[in-house]
Amino acid sequence: MMSELKPYDLTGKRVWVAGHRGMVGGAVVRRLQSEGCTVLTAGRNTLDLTRQAPVEEWVAVNKPDAVVVAAAKVGGIMANNSYPADFLYDNLMIETNIIQASFRNNVEKLLFLGSSCIYPKLAPQPMTEDALLTGPLEPTNEWYAIAKIAGIKLCQAYRKQHGCDYISAMPTNLYGIGDNFHPQGSHVLPALMARLHDAKRDKLNEVTIWGTGKPLREFLYVDDLADGLVFLLKNYSGYDHVNIGTGQEVSIRTLAEQVAATVGWQGRFAFDATKPDGSPRKLMDNSKLAKLGWTAKTSLAEGLRLTYEWFLEEGAKGGLRGI
Ligand SMILES: NC(=O)C1=CN([C@@H]2O[C@H](COP(=O)(O)OP(=O)(O)OC[C@H]3O[C@@H](n4cnc5c(N)ncnc54)[C@H](OP(=O)(O)O)[C@@H]3O)[C@@H](O)[C@H]2O)C=CC1
Numbered sequence: 001m002m003s004e005l006k007p008y009d010l011t012g013k014r015v016w017v018a019g020h021r022g023m024v025g026g027a028v029v030r031r032l033q034s035e036g037c038t039v040l041t042a043g044r045n046t047l048d049l050t051r052q053a054p055v056e057e058w059v060a061v062n063k064p065d066a067v068v069v070a071a072a073k074v075g076g077i078m079a080n081n082s083y084p085a086d087f088l089y090d091n092l093m094i095e096t097n098i099i100q101a102s103f104r105n106n107v108e109k110l111l112f113l114g115s116s117c118i119y120p121k122l123a124p125q126p127m128t129e130d131a132l133l134t135g136p137l138e139p140t141n142e143w144y145a146i147a148k149i150a151g152i153k154l155c156q157a158y159r160k161q162h163g164c165d166y167i168s169a170m171p172t173n174l175y176g177i178g179d180n181f182h183p184q185g186s187h188v189l190p191a192l193m194a195r196l197h198d199a200k201r202d203k204l205n206e207v208t209i210w211g212t213g214k215p216l217r218e219f220l221y222v223d224d225l226a227d228g229l230v231f232l233l234k235n236y237s238g239y240d241h242v243n244i245g246t247g248q249e250v251s252i253r254t255l256a257e258q259v260a261a262t263v264g265w266q267g268r269f270a271f272d273a274t275k276p277d278g279s280p281r282k283l284m285d286n287s288k289l290a291k292l293g294w295t296a297k298t299s300l301a302e303g304l305r306l307t308y309e310w311f312l313e314e315g316a317k318g319g320l321r322g323i
């Protein structure tokens with residue numbers, strides 16, 4: 001473990017945050033403001049990351065010292081299940097293009113982001129890093145998971161063959177400011193926040209939740225994630241990926257009740273069993289990161305409050321995102 005710790009000073013470095021307009025990329029940009037580095041960004045309108053030649057050219061011209069790969073095709077259970085080709089192709093291309101261009105242009109440090117869905121559907125809980133590739137994946141997101149596993153392996157391969165300091169972090173389910181609130185495409189937490197907000201406004205007595213409400217999920221607030229990622233960037237230099245979560249889990253029903261309390265809606269829930277539950281449980285074992293020296297700070301109640309505050313502000317401005 002100790003040999004995996006190696007300081008990397010961000011002061012004066014040029015750090016490219018790929019995917020800076022997204023929830024995670026935006027939080028990483030905010031967190032990097034206090035690191036004395038120059039943050040580089042490129043919007044999708046000027047740089048489509050699925051295209052190899054423009055990515056190579058952009059990296060050659062802009063010469064980042066460090067890269068955070070927070071760009072990806074991302075969505076909730078329904079989006080993953082409905083667009084398997086997009087989730088596999090886009091994610092393979094984005095990560096391959098960025099990692100190869102970084103190698104060619106001597107990037108010193110690269111942080112790749114995967115997801116807890118890389119682990120087998122029925123992995124022992126809480127899931128340790130070594131559960132990777134020990135069993136079949138959850139079918140609703142196996143396409144995305146395969147791409148993310150390939151990303152971990154690319155970082156390991158470049159480290160093994162070329163000595164590149166490329167590391168990977170596996171976040172649990174995330175939420176927070178900058179999230180996607182689309183009714184079909186989003187993850188459960190923003191979907192329920194938007195639905196319950198509308199239910200309160202429209203004075204509805206009943207709201208429908210997908211699936212049984214029984215699956216268990218772990219939710220990490222995105223600014224905590226960004227802090228953990230910067231911690232890894234500055235301190236971690238290991239071959240193996242690192243889990244990042246809170247160690248706390250809730251059922252989807254309990255989450256819905258907590259979101260209802262945050263939004264101020266009172267009513268009953270109905271459950272739509274025609275929608276998939278996905279993985280029954282996805283709790284990360286975060287002990288590796290804790291031993292390295294980092295743990296999450298924001299409670300779910302506080303994170304929900306901050307997210308709803310932002311949702312109300314952005315909604316009023318018409319700035320909410322949705323795919
Ligand atoms: N959200 C979650 O619950 C979890 C997320 N993660 C991982 O965290 C990372 C960030 O996710 P998150 O911030 O939630 O996702 P978002 O959808 O909020 O952000 C993704 C970003 O990637 C950009 N992007 C996607 N495709 C392209 C492309 N072809 N060219 C250029 N830019 C592109 C998007 O650009 P644009 O703004 O133009 O659409 C967006 O800025 C991903 O790797 C994801 O797998 C891991 C675990 C859980």
Ligand SMILES: C[C@H]1O[C@H](OP(=O)(O)OP(=O)(O)OC[C@H]2O[C@@H](n3cnc4c(=O)[nH]c(N)nc43)[C@H](O)[C@@H]2O)[C@@H](O)[C@@H](O)C1=O
Nearest residue numbers: 076077080115117141186187188191210211215276277278
């Ligand atoms: C982060 C992770 O996110 C995805 O996996 P997931 O954890 O299953 O994500 P989810 O947030 O969409 O759903 C969680 C649970 O919640 C239930 N649920 C209820 N009602 C709504 C609802 O209204 N919307 C959604 N999306 N889910 C709902 C839903 O049926 C499921 O049981 C991966 O595909 C992959 O992208 C990945 O890595």
